[in-house]
Amino acid sequence: MNTSTANISVTKVTNSRLAEVDFDNLTFGSTFTDHMFVCDFKDGAWHNPAIVPYGPLTISPAAKVFHYGQAVFEGMKAYKDDNGEVFLFRPEQNFERINKSSKRMAIPEFPRDIFFEALHKLLDLDKGWVQSGVGNSLYIRPFAMATQVGVSASPSDEYKFIILLSPVKAYYTGDVRVTIAQKYSRSADGGVGAAKAAGNYGAQFYPTNLAREKGFQQVVWTDSNEHKYLEEAGTMNVFFRINDTLITAPTSDRILDGITRKSVISLAERAGIDVDVRRLAVSELVDAANNGSLKEIFGSGTAAVISPVSAFGYNDKVYDLQKQDDSYATKFKQQLMDIQYNRSEDPFGWRYPIAND
Amino acid sequence: MNTSTANISVTKVTNSRLAEVDFDNLTFGSTFTDHMFVCDFKDGAWHNPAIVPYGPLTISPAAKVFHYGQAVFEGMKAYKDDNGEVFLFRPEQNFERINKSSKRMAIPEFPRDIFFEALHKLLDLDKGWVQSGVGNSLYIRPFAMATQVGVSASPSDEYKFIILLSPVKAYYTGDVRVTIAQKYSRSADGGVGAAKAAGNYGAQFYPTNLAREKGFQQVVWTDSNEHKYLEEAGTMNVFFRINDTLITAPTSDRILDGITRKSVISLAERAGIDVDVRRLAVSELVDAANNGSLKEIFGSGTAAVISPVSAFGYNDKVYDLQKQDDSYATKFKQQLMDIQYNRSEDPFGWRYPIAND
Known part of the structure; x- marks a missing residue:
């Protein structure tokens, strides 16, 4: 079926795959x-925004x-509350960031109205894929890529902007052990790390x-x-709690301006916790x-x-951390999820209603 | 037509596009x-090496x-001499380097025998696309990429290794003006620059x-x-001639170990030119x-x-270079092309015959 509303054309699947999905056994990012949503850049403009069946x-x-x-x-993620309402979390931040990323990679910026209309239409169409229950969510993957034919190292004249949706459970199960980089590195000043x-x-x-x-x-x-x-870290910003001060690295052209990172800083400041955004030395x-002041x-x-x-x-030694009764990690995770799943007030206006059953 | 020799299956086109190509008006890397050649990595091994019609x-x-x-x-490039014999230039170096690159990017290495057999079969089949005449060549683009489905940041379990062939003329026409980076950068120590x-x-x-x-x-x-x-520079190593000494940066994990770079060093050393492989300061x-000792x-x-x-x-000033009567650039370019096009001896054994008319 081909219908068109506003500028985005919609071609629906004839048979949904929803009933076949085992939501209790999802591998992160592998079920769609x-x-x-697909949109093409050609001749200097974005053309033909379209919602189509997921496929190659x-x-x-x-x-x-x-x-x-x-x-x-x-x-990004979409969360469903117990009444079937679906929310995003600070999507404006993701929109701004993908265009910032695009600019650094010489990719044309994507229009705001198409981005949000695409999210609304797509989420409305596939809202049955958002499972309620804390921990369940629909992971949203907008991306842009160069599609011009040519094996010469210069910016593409043609691009595709695509949004995929993937039902997921929490990304990590259990605690994470990390190692501190001593040889390899992720990004350089003046590079594309941000x-x-x-x-x-x-x-x-x-x-x-x-x-590993x-x-x-x-x-x-x-x-x-x-x-x-x-x-x-590669897929997350990192916070250190020394005594009761929360320390995290300042953003720079090497460090991603994480949306969860800035939300944690806001929550901590609201709670009266000292937040120290500064470079923390490994030493x-x-x-x-060693002296016991590192709490989390x-x-x-x-x-x-x-x-x-x-x-x-670090240096072939492993430093174990003790569980804290007043864990900041636990507290902020709970507060963030309460906001995301519409189980609490939303003092910062972070929730963004997008669809409902 | 489907034939199979050794391990690589070959499916030929029914109609060649060769007659349609205007070899005098090629845009670098856009005609194929x-x-x-295509080969897939799955279940821990490379499978189904195949030569197929170029297509999506x-x-x-x-x-x-x-x-x-x-x-x-x-x-890489293939060059045709006046007798219709087709040569590669130091292909062993490219083979070793793509596997070195793959290792750093957590991509499985590609087997030597399939790589060379693929080049032989592909070049034999498409040798009509290699135009003789100095400056004309067939650009060869082997590449490997992650094809596993999954929007989670971990190495792929599946890959494609592909070789494309593209007839080209010289990459640059005329001299090149460069600017010295003062804000942005290309790679970090411990990164993937090499x-x-x-x-x-x-x-x-x-x-x-x-x-630009x-x-x-x-x-x-x-x-x-x-x-x-x-x-x-982004698509080339750089040499500086100060008085009659040739200076170039040492390779490192930031700098590509260029095959033309190391060939120039060999040619310069053979000619008794002082080659200084060291870090050269911008100052x-x-x-x-400023003092006139910079020749090229x-x-x-x-x-x-x-x-x-x-x-x-540099620093908003432009420094023009005078043409040198005894230009090293001109000399090395001539010597390299004479070797590549089989117009001279090959004292280092760099020429690699691969097909002939």
Whole structure:
């Protein structure tokens, strides 16, 4: 069936796959809903925004994305409350960030009205895929990529902007053990670390594999010059609680301006917790671990929300963290999820209603 | 027609597009030959190596290459001499380098025997696309990319290894003006700069656009820590001739181990020219330009072979270079092309015969 509302054409599936999905056994990011959004950039403008059945693309092997990694993405989630209403969390931030990422990667910015209309239409169509219940959500993956044919290293003239939806459970199960980077690095000053550029992630796979072989799930990256200061983990920003002060690295052109990160800072400040946004030296972290003042480490990110870190490795030593009765990680995770799932007030106006059953 | 020799299956086109091609008006890397090579990695091994008609791929929008830039490539060329014999230039180096790049990007290495057999079969089939005449060549683009479906940031379990062939003329026409990076950077210590990882190239498009707006074609990157030392340009290594000494940056995990670069060093050493492989400070370059000891700058790379630089920009000043009667750039370019096109002896054993008419 082909219908058109406003500017986005909609082609619905004839048979939904929803009934076939085992929502209790989802692998993160590998199941997709019935529909996706696709829009093409050509001749200097975005054309033909369309919602179509989720399915494969037909794309040239010479498309620039394969050769030059000219691609950016975002990660968002939709949450359903007990009344069947579906909410996003601060989607304006994701919209602004993908365009910031695009600019750094020489990709044309995407129009605000099409972005939000696409989300509304897509979520309305596939709202049955958003499961209620805390921990369940629909992961939303907007991305843009270079599709022009050409194996010469210059910006593409053609792009696709796509939004995929994937039902998920929580990203991490259990606590996370991290290792502090001493050899490899994630990004350079003047580089693309602050952008959600595709290549930033692939570049971390090898060092992360080495970390996994030693029993750590993630790497906490340090500055590439000296490996002296703590920056971020590959899929999350990182917070350190020393005594009762919460410390996290300032954003820069190396560090992603995380939406969960800035939300945690707002929640902490509202609670009267001292938040110190500054560079934390690895040596200071080790000292704090040794003298007992290091209370918690946790990661923040859309996929993981809040991930408590149970141990960190450095210089072949492992530093275990004790569980805290008044854990900030637990408190902020609860507060964030209460807002996301419409179980509490929304003092900052972060909830964004988008569809309902 | 489906035939199989050794392990690589071959499906030929029914009608060649060769007669339609205007070889005098080629845009670099945008015309492709009749056939391509494709091989899939799945369940821990490379399977089904095949030569098939060049054409689009059918690929999931959730394939990891689009989201995480897990992809690497190589650039090689085939040259035809006046007798119709087709040669590659040091292909063993490209083979070793793509596997080195793959390792850094957590991509499984590709088998040597399939790589070379694929090149032999593909070049034999499409040898009519290699035009004789100095400057004409067939650009060869092997690449590997992550094809597993999944929007979670972890290495793919599935990959495609593809080889495309593209008839080309010389990459640059005329001299190149470069600007020295003072704000943006290309790679970090401990990063993926030494790998031909897709994302390294897309990351340079924006700063290169800024340079183009100021009249420069390329950026010469400097160290990301202090922007104090000269490293490489985005698609070529860079050589500086001060008096009669040839200076180029040492390879590192930030700088690509260029095959043309190492060939130039060999040619220079054979000619008794002093070659100084060391970090050259920007300040030293500016001093040399001011006192007249800077004779030449040139880039080296497979696409461009040797690109003489006619001017460099730094601190909003432009330093023009005078043409040299005894230009090293001209000499090395001639010597390299004489070897590549089988017009001279091959003292280093760089020529690799692969097909003939």
